[in-house]
Every structure is written in C-alpha cells, then in structure tokens.
Amino acid sequence: MSILNISAYRFVSLDDLPALRERMLAQCHALALKGTILLAPEGINLFLAGQREAIDAFMDWLHGDPRFAGMHGKESVSDEIPFKRMRVRLKKEIITLRHPTIRPEGGRAPAVDAATLKRWLDQGHDDEGRELMLLDTRNAYETEVGMFPQAIDYRIASFTELPAAVAADHARYADKTIVSYCTGGIRCEKFALYMQDIGMQRVFQLEGGILKYFEQVGGAHWQGDCFVFDERGAVDKELLPAGLSPPSSPAENPRA
Template identity: 55%
Template sequence: MNTASPSILNVSCYKFVALPDAAVLRDLLHARATAAGLKGTVLLAEEGINFFLAGPAGAVRGFVEALRADPRFADLDPKESWSATVPFRKMRVKVKREIIRMDHPAIRPEDGRAPSVDPTTLRHWLAQGHDDTGRPVVTLDTRNAFEVDQGTFDNAIDWRIAKFTDFPPALRAHKESLQDKTVVSFCTGGIRCEKAAILMREEGLSHVYQLEGGILKYFELTDGAHYHGGCFVFDERAVLAPDLSAEGPQAPGVREGNAINK
C-alpha cells in the first residue's frame, strides 16, 4: 500500500476557442510540457483545447501560466487534485477534429455558451428540490454508461449511452420528458455537458444549464452531497472520491492513453 503523501498536482481544463493554428501549437506545447517534466494529454482542435496534466506543482502551474500569456487562454481555470504519484506514463499532445467528439458540427461552443450553474447553486437546488423559480430540477448524466456505474447524482437521468456520439439521438428520443423542467447536464470536467447543453437548447429545451466545471469542480467546491459513489477518470487513479482522493482500481479495458478531461 502506497502511504506517500500526495505531492503530485493533477490539473484538468478545457476551453472552446477558435484555434486555426492548432498544428503549430501542438509542437510548441509538446516541447514546453516535456521540458517541464510533465505527463498527461493535451488535445487541440480548431474548436479549442482540452488537457489533463500531472507533475510537481510549480511545473504544472508554470505551464498553465505560460498558456495564459496567450490571450485566447487568459481565463483558463483548471480543476486541481493531488496524488502520490503521476497517474500518466507519457506526455501526449495531439491535434484532433474535435476536442470532444460529438459528430454534430453545428455545435460551436466558442460562438456562445449555454447558461451554466455553479456547484454551490446546484447543491442548493438539489437540497430544496427545485430551482430558484420553483421549477423542478433534474440532473442529466452525459457520460458513458460504465462511467455512470462508478457514481452519479442521486436520481440522475442516465440514458445508458456507450459513447458521446450517442447523445444526440438519445436526446431526440427523450426530450419530451424534459419539457417544463430545469435540466442540469453534467459530466466529469465540463466539456461534454457544455456541448450537450448547447444541443438541448438548439433542440428547443428552454431551461437548460451545464454544471460549471463538472463533477470534479462539484467535489472541489462542495461536500459532495446528493452524489453517490465516485467519479471515473481516464487515468491510473481510476475513480476519485468526493474528497478527490483515488478510491478504485482501473476499470477493465480503459487505457491510460485515453486520459483526458471529459
């Protein structure tokens, strides 16, 4: 059993912003992260950036500060957690078609975000059973079924999707049941529920919010109330408890190379 104190800083962050120079950024960021001794994954696409990195706190925060020097990344707000060891084996920087694949190209989050709700407000809504206008609140899990099985919000809607590209048809099959409710979409770190919330509004649902920062930010800013189980993460920590400590073994078939903020 590893009893070392947690000295490794893990950060996850994403931002939807136009990056026509994604290929150039790939080489720059790979060199910068490697020089700093960091490990993890950075995804770049024309729609934005998505990264999950680990290493000594000074090196990780220095990398983030260097990113913020680019005006497009000035407002990055990473989610932080700690571990005793680095939960990644390599440093990968990749250019992809989407930083989170939905196969719905009309969704362009950099052109305007869906409204968000912060974790403390969501906790308040769940405690009272409705939003501040009295409308019933439901939480919608936008993650894959095997992730949901590790933990989710109490009474969350779970459509048992196998991959995020299944979300659009699942929404169209179930959206009538969401009418006249306040729907809060959520995911691990915010990226999937942001795209999901935009799609739901495009599909005609009026009272839709994304959980700002996802489950990880909810764990960071609240006591984890109204959530049962842990939060699956795509790295060697596998499942994080509400106190952001690692609590479970790696799920079968999940590769560390897939680790990324979702």
C-alpha cells in the same frame, strides 16, 4: 501527496495546430509533465500531472497566449503521476459530438455553480419552484462508478449516442429545469447547447462539472466516486484517488 493533477479546457478557435502542438510538447517535456493535451479547431482540452511548480509554470506559459488567458483548471493530488507519457494530439473536435453547428465558442448555455445546484437538490426544485431534472452526459462505464442517483442515465457507450437518445425522449423534459453534468464541464457545456438547439428552454450546465462540485460543496447528493481517464481510475468526494482499477488505455481516451 506531492503530485498535482490538473484538467482544463477552453472552446476557442485555433488555426495553427501543428505548430502549437510542437510548442506545447516541448514545454511539457521541459517541465517533466505527463498527460494528454487535445487540440482541435474548436479549442483545447488538457490533462496534466507533475510537481505543482511545473504545473504552475506551464499554466503561466499558456496564459501568455491571449487565446488561453485566464484559463483555469480543476485540481487534485496523488502520490504518483497517473500517466505513462506526455502526448499532444490533434483532433477534429476536443470532445466528439459530430454536430458541427454546435459551437460553444459562439456563446455558452447558462451555467449553475455547485452551490446553486446543491441548494436546488436540497429543496427538490429550482428557485422558481420548477421541477429539476439532471442529465448525466457521460458513458455507462463512468456512471457505474458514481453519479447523482436521481439523474437520467441513458447508458450510452459513446457521447455521440446522446443526441439521438435525448431527442427521442424530448417530451420527458417539457416544463422542467434541466441541468446537464459531466466530469469536468466540457461535455455538459457542449450538450447544453445541443438541447437548446432542439428547442428545450430551461437548460443549464453544471459549471466545472463533477470535479468542481466536489471541490466546492463536497459530495452532497452524490453516490459513489467519479471515474477519471488516467491510472487513478476514479477519485472520491475529497478528490483523492479512489483505488479503482484504471481504464485499459487512459492516455488514449481522455474526457472531461
């Protein structure tokens, strides 16, 4: 498989969005990349596909901006580019939650890496013996494709519905160790801060999301595939295209 797919994000203040959009679009076109980049005052969220040399060249160029230095992504491969075009879009948020007081750039919630979460799932509790609860922060059509079967799934249609669902169910999480997860890390990073904001104490995010979990520990404890917002439709536990029919408008609705 000759095509490299990469997803990456960073919460960082950006104030030159129109000019940045034009520079990024020009660079992607010059390298024959396709995909979607979202830019907002709170940061960047990107999904790109192309030849490895072109992806590497774009990331090297991106790292030349101190705001994006050291930014790395999750990688997978495919036979074809799973995007029809290249778009750079300006948005109010790179992942829409509509809680403006939640600002990940100001400080992240604690994170657990894939190996730690696997160990906790193997033993049925965290390293202090506390009961573990997983929260899937994705939409219902994503969880239908695959999820940790023991996770809480509120069957939401949009990420913006999750705060009300969790707040109404606050008592369920008392005295538990909570790990929020999503596809690539962006939603669980933002939502872990929301959970802290409403008074939950032991809240973690899965570092790098499901894709990094597959990359580092395989599919242990996972059931099904992982939905992705491009023409692959989903990837399996080896991060290969799973053969699912693609979403109706993958370029319009990218999520991590």
